[in-house]
Amino acid sequence: MTHLLPHDVRPTEYDALLPAMLADLEELVTVESPSADPAAVAAGAARVARLGAKALGAEPEVLLHEGCTHLRWRLGAGPRRVLLLCHQDTVWPLGTLTEIPWSVTDGVVRGPGCFDMKAGIVLAFTALARLQAAGEDLDGVSVLVTGDEEIGSPTSADLIRTEAAGCAAVLVLEASADGGALKTGRKGASMYDLLVTGRAAHAGLEPEKGISSTVELAHQVLAIADLADPALGTTVTPTVLTSGTTTNTVPATGRLSVDVRARTAAEQERVDAGMRALTPQLPGAVLELRGGINRPPLEETASAGLFALATAVSAQLGLPAPAGVTVGGASDGNFTAGIGVPTLDGLGAVGGGAHAVGEHVLADQLPGRAALLAGLVRTVLDGGGVGVPDEERPGE
Numbered sequence: 001m002t003h004l005l006p007h008d009v010r011p012t013e014y015d016a017l018l019p020a021m022l023a024d025l026e027e028l029v030t031v032e033s034p035s036a037d038p039a040a041v042a043a044g045a046a047r048v049a050r051l052g053a054k055a056l057g058a059e060p061e062v063l064l065h066e067g068c069t070h071l072r073w074r075l076g077a078g079p080r081r082v083l084l085l086c087h088q089d090t091v092w093p094l095g096t097l098t099e100i101p102w103s104v105t106d107g108v109v110r111g112p113g114c115f116d117m118k119a120g121i122v123l124a125f126t127a128l129a130r131l132q133a134a135g136e137d138l139d140g141v142s143v144l145v146t147g148d149e150e151i152g153s154p155t156s157a158d159l160i161r162t163e164a165a166g167c168a169a170v171l172v173l174e175a176s177a178d179g180g181a182l183k184t185g186r187k188g189a190s191m192y193d194l195l196v197t198g199r200a201a202h203a204g205l206e207p208e209k210g211i212s213s214t215v216e217l218a219h220q221v222l223a224i225a226d227l228a229d230p231a232l233g234t235t236v237t238p239t240v241l242t243s244g245t246t247t248n249t250v251p252a253t254g255r256l257s258v259d260v261r262a263r264t265a266a267e268q269e270r271v272d273a274g275m276r277a278l279t280p281q282l283p284g285a286v287l288e289l290r291g292g293i294n295r296p297p298l299e300e301t302a303s304a305g306l307f308a309l310a311t312a313v314s315a316q317l318g319l320p321a322p323a324g325v326t327v328g329g330a331s332d333g334n335f336t337a338g339i340g341v342p343t344l345d346g347l348g349a350v351g352g353g354a355h356a357v358g359e360h361v362l363a364d365q366l367p368g369r370a371a372l373l374a375g376l377v378r379t380v381l382d383g384g385g386v387g388v389p390d391e392e393r394p395g396e
Helices: 018-029 038-056 114-133 157-164 213-225 265-276 300-317 333-338 363-381
Strands: 061-065 068-075 082-087 103-105 108-110 141-146 169-172 182-186 188-197 235-243 253-262 286-295 324-327 360-362
Touching: 018 038, 018 114, 018 363, 038 068, 038 114, 038 141, 068 157, 082 114, 082 157, 082 333, 082 363, 108 114, 114 141, 114 360, 114 363, 141 157, 157 333, 169 333, 169 363, 182 300, 182 333, 188 213, 188 265, 213 235, 213 253, 253 265, 265 286, 286 333, 300 324, 300 363, 360 363
Parallel strands: 082 141, 082 169, 182 324
Antiparallel strands: 061 068, 068 141, 103 108, 108 360, 188 253, 188 286, 235 253
16 A cells, blocks of 8 residues: 545544434434344334435345345445445344433443444445545445344345455454454354253152253263363353253253354364264263354454554554454454455444443544544555455456
8 A cells, every 4th residue: 555545534534524423323223123123123224224325325225134134235336345344233122222322421422232333334334425525436345234143143144255255355343342442353153052852750759760951961061161272262151051840850851052252263163073072971861962153263364464454544544553352252254254355343433331231432433433444445445455356356
């Protein structure tokens, strides 16, 4: 990258846009969109579509997959070069606004989903609209706003991978890490349910005729926990455990949920193999394993080039050099990194409290984040040294 960015993408040009950004964010936050409620997600998508059409001058494609609403903008007719990846579903149930209402107090924005990650959608629209207003050609830019990220992206994973394929860069507008750090790595996530079938019997009269799912699960919990490798950052966490029906009955059935996080695909696959090798410890007990690898890791090699680019763009804009961290949580960026597309995550709002009652956004950081995003988009479109050369890039 040898050219200087134009004044139109410098942070000072975005300061005046902060009131409009906050107004847009209020519009998104005040339409609740919990992942588990398809009607609410559709209502949230309609609001996102309206704001996006106003900002970009184009209506989105509305993509309904298995009852879940997703939105896609494809700017221009050329091959896809840059994907801005967002989601508008949240973990908050309907009615949360009455407990955590929208507010902006002393520069702190609050409201369900403001940080994770509706502010990221506002940043995407603001940056692209500003670039368009400055006369920049955004041919090749895609914006994808999904509606099921918080529940593992069951209906959007294939859509995400398809839209990212062949891109030079995927920029994920998930909330930043602490202090505004970019997320240069994310652990992969696997989710399992282990079902145990034993045999019921009266716990007082003839317990020896039963096969206890509780005892079997106790053996399995220990075996599963042993699959972790703290030295490599691999966590294997037995979580929800249920077994039995009454206090005087040997429990016939039980179920255990397991959460796995790993920094590398090799570790994820090792744990998966270990889960599938589990064997019953009680004679007659039967095991059934459901689930598996959900999201592959976003390894730091996938983000290194874009992180270097973000550092250079920040310097040109007079912004502090970004920090880069690896986090345990997964995002849709894991899918794009998993197919080999350069991916940088955590480009969204600065704040904290994701999934917690203290969720908040620092309003004064929004202009700088929008400027950084605009600079990254423009630099990648100009051939900023990341991704697939034009002659090797597949068409639509």
